[in-house]
Amino acid sequence: MKKIILTTCILFSVLFLNAQDLKKYDKGSYIKGKDSIYYRILFPENFNPDQKYPIIFFLHGSGERGNDNASQLVHGGKLFLKNDLRKNFPAIVVFPQCPSNDFWANANFEKDAKGKRRISFVEGGKPTKIMHALQGMVKNFLNKPYINKEQVYVGGLSMGAMGTYELLRRERRKFAAAIAICGGDNTNNIKKYQKIPLWIFHGAKDDVVDPVFSIAIAERLKTVGDEVKFTLYPNANHNSWDSAFAEPELLPWLFSHKK
Numbered sequence: 001m002k003k004i005i006l007t008t009c010i011l012f013s014v015l016f017l018n019a020q021d022l023k024k025y026d027k028g029s030y031i032k033g034k035d036s037i038y039y040r041i042l043f044p045e046n047f048n049p050d051q052k053y054p055i056i057f058f059l060h061g062s063g064e065r066g067n068d069n070a071s072q073l074v075h076g077g078k079l080f081l082k083n084d085l086r087k088n089f090p091a092i093v094v095f096p097q098c099p100s101n102d103f104w105a106n107a108n109f110e111k112d113a114k115g116k117r118r119i120s121f122v123e124g125g126k127p128t129k130i131m132h133a134l135q136g137m138v139k140n141f142l143n144k145p146y147i148n149k150e151q152v153y154v155g156g157l158s159m160g161a162m163g164t165y166e167l168l169r170r171e172r173r174k175f176a177a178a179i180a181i182c183g184g185d186n187t188n189n190i191k192k193y194q195k196i197p198l199w200i201f202h203g204a205k206d207d208v209v210d211p212v213f214s215i216a217i218a219e220r221l222k223t224v225g226d227e228v229k230f231t232l233y234p235n236a237n238h239n240s241w242d243s244a245f246a247e248p249e250l251l252p253w254l255f256s257h258k259k
Contacts, residue, residue, distance in 0.1 A: 058160070182203060
């Protein structure tokens with residue numbers, strides 16, 4: 001009984017500490033005209049508004065959509081709180097949140113005769129409502145005097161990786177590098193962001209977003225792009241972000257790029 005109580009206390013302590021850590025992300029919003037988007041933002045330790053810092057926008061997956069301005073930190077939020085990373089790569093980190101009824105990218109979802117979900121991506125087209133707001137938010141941040149415009153990055157997982165590709169092609173001149181985990185795009189859109197260094201990740205056993213999407217993008221970029229890295233985890237399913245976040249070179253690679 002004592003062991004159960006002790007284990008329960010430790011569990012609650014860990015959960016409490018994790019929640020406390022995530023509170024280091026301040027709450028914010030961008031509202032202009034018909035555009036509105038809520039986000040969480042992490043400033044560097046000892047932030048000095050007279051200095052210029054890199055900035056990374058991280059886009060969450062479909063499971064973290066909502067209006068609580070919290071769920072988007074579930075995957076990736078702790079990564080940027082690691083002491084060594086905060087010390088070695090002082091940067092501003094922004095986690096915007098997509099509403100439940102919207103989607104970062106222009107993607108279509110259908111089910112085949114066997115009930116399996118199939119995804120297709122739009123070539124070109126107008127941005128979704130939340131993507132339009134995201135574009136406005138990015139432009140707004142880049143007007144801040146403490147942002148280093150030579151070091152602007154974007155990354156995302158699943159739906160967020162799809163949004164990453166879409167944001168890159170719509171705002172390609174703004175970004176120095178990007179990471180995309182278990183996402184996808186119409187390969188005809190690649191020409192819009194082929195000059196941007198990109199590290200793509202996917203799980204070979206992914207049964208939610210077919211790894212063929214990432215494979216196709218990586219193979220195409222290898223023939224026309226400036227720099228592309230592709231990591232396929234042979235035993236990972238959809239949660240390949242766990243492996244990607246554990247890559248020791250992930251953030252050093254990302255922050256090494258400048259426009």
